[in-house]
Amino acid sequence: MSALSQTHALKHLVETDATWRLLRADNAPVIAALLSEHLGGESRRLGTDELYERLDHDLEALRAHGMELPQSAQGYCAEWRKAGFLTRRPAEEARRETFELALGALGAIRFLEQLNAPRQTVTESRLASIGAQLGQLAVETDPDATRRLEQLHAQRDRLDAQIERIHAGDLDTLDQTRALERVRDILAQAEEIPSDFARVRAEFESLNRDLRARIVESDDTQRTVLDEVFRGVDLIGDSDEGRSFAGFSALVLDPAVGAAFDDDIERVLARDFAGELTNAQRRFLRLFIGTLKDHSGEIHEVITAFARGLRRYVQSQDYQRDRVLRGLLRTALAAGVEASAHAKPYQPTTLHLELSAVALGSVGAIRLHDPADLDASAPIVEHVAGTADLEALRALARATEIDFGELIGNVNAVLAEVPQCTVREVLERHPASQGVASVVGLLTLAATQGATGDGVETVRWQGADETARAADIPIYRFTGRLL
Numbered sequence: 001m002s003a004l005s006q007t008h009a010l011k012h013l014v015e016t017d018a019t020w021r022l023l024r025a026d027n028a029p030v031i032a033a034l035l036s037e038h039l040g041g042e043s044r045r046l047g048t049d050e051l052y053e054r055l056d057h058d059l060e061a062l063r064a065h066g067m068e069l070p071q072s073a074q075g076y077c078a079e080w081r082k083a084g085f086l087t088r089r090p091a092e093e094a095r096r097e098t099f100e101l102a103l104g105a106l107g108a109i110r111f112l113e114q115l116n117a118p119r120q121t122v123t124e125s126r127l128a129s130i131g132a133q134l135g136q137l138a139v140e141t142d143p144d145a146t147r148r149l150e151q152l153h154a155q156r157d158r159l160d161a162q163i164e165r166i167h168a169g170d171l172d173t174l175d176q177t178r179a180l181e182r183v184r185d186i187l188a189q190a191e192e193i194p195s196d197f198a199r200v201r202a203e204f205e206s207l208n209r210d211l212r213a214r215i216v217e218s219d220d221t222q223r224t225v226l227d228e229v230f231r232g233v234d235l236i237g238d239s240d241e242g243r244s245f246a247g248f249s250a251l252v253l254d255p256a257v258g259a260a261f262d263d264d265i266e267r268v269l270a271r272d273f274a275g276e277l278t279n280a281q282r283r284f285l286r287l288f289i290g291t292l293k294d295h296s297g298e299i300h301e302v303i304t305a306f307a308r309g310l311r312r313y314v315q316s317q318d319y320q321r322d323r324v325l326r327g328l329l330r331t332a333l334a335a336g337v338e339a340s341a342h343a344k345p346y347q348p349t350t351l352h353l354e355l356s357a358v359a360l361g362s363v364g365a366i367r368l369h370d371p372a373d374l375d376a377s378a379p380i381v382e383h384v385a386g387t388a389d390l391e392a393l394r395a396l397a398r399a400t401e402i403d404f405g406e407l408i409g410n411v412n413a414v415l416a417e418v419p420q421c422t423v424r425e426v427l428e429r430h431p432a433s434q435g436v437a438s439v440v441g442l443l444t445l446a447a448t449q450g451a452t453g454d455g456v457e458t459v460r461w462q463g464a465d466e467t468a469r470a471a472d473i474p475i476y477r478f479t480g481r482l483l
Contacts, residue, residue, distance in 0.1 A: 017104060018083065018084035018085060018102060018103070018104020018105065018107075018108075019104040019105075019107040019108045019111070021083055021084065021085075021104065022083070022085055022104060022105055022108040023108050023111070023112075025083075027069070028108075030062065030067065030069065031080065031085065032105075032108060032109050032112050034055055034058055035080070035085065035086075035101060035105055035109065036109045036113075037058070038051060038054050038055065039051075039099065039100060039101045040101065040106075040109050044100055044101070045098045045099070045100040046098060046099055046100075047091065047096050047097070047098055047099075048077070048088070048096065048097050048098065048099055049096075051073070051077065051099050052072075052073040052074050052077065053073075054073075055073035055076065055077070056072065056073040059072075059073060059076075077099065080105075081099075084102050084104050084105075085101070085102055085104060085105040086099050086100070086101065086102055086105065087099070087100050087101070087102045100198075101198065102198070102202075103198045103199050103202045106198050110192070126185055129185070138151075139151050139152065139155075176272065176273040176276075179271065179273040180273045180276050180277075183268060183273070183274070183277070187281055187284065187285070190284070190285075190288055191284070193292065193295075197295040197298075197299065200241065200245055200299055201298075201299060201302055203241045204236065204241060204242075204299070204302055204303060204306060205302075205306075207236060207239055207241060207306075208236065208306040208309070208310065211235055211236075211310055212310065212313065212319075215313070215314065215319045216319055216322045216323055216326055217326075234307050235307075235310065236303050236306045236307045236310065237303055237307060242303060245299060245303070248296070249296045249299070249300065252289070252292045252293055252296050253293060253296060258289050258293070261288075261289045262289060265285050265286060265288070265289075268285075269282055269285065269286070402434065402437050402438070402440065402441040402444075403433070403434060403438075403441070404441055404445070406433065407438060407441045407442055407445060408445065408482045408483075410426055410429070410430035411426055411442070411445065411478050411482050412481050412482055413429075413430070414426050414429055414430070414478075415478060415480070415481055415482075419479070420477050420478060420479045421477070421478050422453065422457055422475055422476060422477055422478075423439070423442045423443060423446055423457070423459055423473065423475075423476055424457045424458065424459045426442060426478070427439070427442070427459050427460070427461060431461065431462065432461035432462070435461060435462065435463045435464050435469075436461065436463065436469070438461065439459055439461055439471070439473075443473060443476065445478075445482060446476030446477075446478060447476065449478070449480075449482050449483070450476040450477055450478045450479065451476065451477045451479055452474070452475075452476060452477075453474075453475035453476060453477050454475065455474075455475050456472045456473065456474060456475065457472070457473060457475050458470055458471070458472050458473075459471055459473055
């Protein structure tokens with residue numbers, strides 16, 4: 001590639017690559033530090049609310065040291081998601097959303113970590129590892145059976161010689177310095193695997209979008225993808241990315257491989273040189289195979305979801321609707337280009353466009369969240385249980401029920417003086433102690449044990465709020481003692 005081609009390729013990366021965009025950001029140290037602290041360690045995924053809370057706490061600390069950070073955590077997360085540093089996904093186990101590092105942010109953080117603490121790359125272990133892999137590749141890809149047998153016999157002779165030396169008591173082990181260098185080299189390679197999982201997931205997402213675009217864009221003469229989906233071909237799983245991941249996943253999920261890996265880690269960590277490793281490095285090694293299984297399971301779920309979604313998209317004929325929509329959009333764009341020569345985009349027209357059903361409203365109508373509404377700083381009042389007050393209980397009962405005993409007594413007291421009386425006359429001599437409830441009680445008694453009169457009378461009483469009230473009611477007459 002010539003210098004000119006490389007320049008154009010790198011200029012394209014400057015504009016499109018999230019890793020480069022993060023490294024060029026004004027607050028790149030703050031962004032990388034915050035994202036690495038909360039999403040670059042063991043916790044690779046956090047709920048949105050939890051991440052907002054953690055970032056707000058750190059932002060306050062950074063502002064206290066003079067850094068100008070005007071936005072809230074929620075505002076920064078929205079900005080970082082738009083820039084391609086964060087990926088927001090719905091959580092599968094709950095009705096919420098999560099944040100995780102996007103592939104670009106992972107690459108930038110790993111690059112900055114190496115700048116801050118450069119690893120020793122020119123090591124014997126790395127060269128030996130490359131040499132062993134190269135030799136294995138040469139053996140496994142050699143089509144000549146004779147030469148391959150010679151290589152395998154030579155390899156067996158080396159192993160036999162090594163076994164004989166051990167039987168003879170010549171046990172040569174790695175010294176502590178070289179063993180420590182080798183395990184740190186292994187750790188460096190293992191720490192890059194989470195970035196690889198993010199890259200694999202991004203590749204599957206890109207493949208899914210590409211297949212859907214090909215289904216919509218292809219016409220009837222180029223419907224290879226459509227035909228394969230109809231035939232049940234798993235285009236996601238059968239892709240190069242899918243087959244490559246299937247091989248990796250089969251190895252990780254192999255119980256024998258996992259058990260052997262765990263045994264090897266336990267033996268390595270029991271060696272004297274492993275005492276130089278930090279607690280975080282020892283924990284990383286112990287959890288490594290489990291972490292790989294978890295990530296492999298997630299990628300498998302992604303592949304399955306994409307394959308099912310693609311098949312459902314084709315079988316439901318939704319792609320035909322999208323094709324019609326694509327045709328209409330292209331027609332509209334072509335007409336717009338043609339019309340732009342005669343009419344400016346801001347020229348008023350008499351056309352009315354019906355918008356979607358989304359309700360539009362003023363920004364001023366939005367009620368801001370006030371954390372003080374959730375203030376729970378008021379002291380807790382402890383109520384000590386006491387002896388029940390009989391009068392208080394009686395008052396409570398009167399407040400919830402009509403005291404018919406009192407009303408019957410009032411009516412009978414009036415009837416002891418006069419032969420008959422109405423509800424109004426009873427209330428004039430014995431005012432309503434329960435407000436409107438007393439009036440309702442007297443009407444009930446009159447309806448069941450009194451007689452109906454002619455006309456209407458006005459009754460008056462005082463409510464619970466000390467306000468005088470009146471009402472017109474049919475005339476009822478009490479003519480005999482109530483029971």
